[in-house]
Amino acid sequence: MFKEFVEDKHYSFHEGFDDWRDAIRAACAPLLADGTIDKEYPEFIIEKVEELGPYIVIAPDICIPHAERGRGVHGTSMCFMKTEKPVRFAKDGEHDARIFVVLAATDDDAHIKNLMALSETLSDEEIVKKILAAKTPEDLLAIEA
């Protein structure tokens, strides 16, 4: 998974964001750069979160920005982002995240495969610790080893 992030240039590292909306846009930027998504895609994600709350923060420190398939998406892929400072989604501080994996999907089977790998990887607390410590693409590649 991390090898793909690095090979596809689907990753970015940032210090932090004052507004979670900017974090979503930054997390999506590499997918926009290679045409996997349109510039509307991050805005669809933001709209949903504004409507329903920060349900994309699925576990402590982990956010998986995604919107409905078929709108503003041209491929099935994932894109990684890490921030040094937690991005705050709600005032209560219960929805802070430093690890972001944007999901984009047009193909169901490939998307399910991606999700299974992602959910397995992020369920491993030791791997999550290593991701939180990562600062460079080389650090990401070392996690898979």
Place this chain on the structure above:
Amino acid sequence: MLKVIAACGSGMGSSQIIKMKLSKVFKKLGIDADVYHTNVGDAKSQANNYDVVFCSASLEGQFAGTKAKVIGLKNLLSEQEMTEKIEAADLK
């Protein structure tokens, strides 16, 4: 057979992760369950035909007034939290 909905905002990310994790946990607990994943709007309109709805804790409020049991999860990746909540709700 326990009829279960896993719901999230879009029906394509978190709800599928909930479904994957739940299926594993139900199997471990020996509970025969059928898990359907979808978005909140669809889940709301269908919830009364199901026994239980699982969703992210931040979406729990969306299901006020449904007959189905609603279980909000803080950590969608935690099989332990799912197990505890399934046992506390006495699902079988």
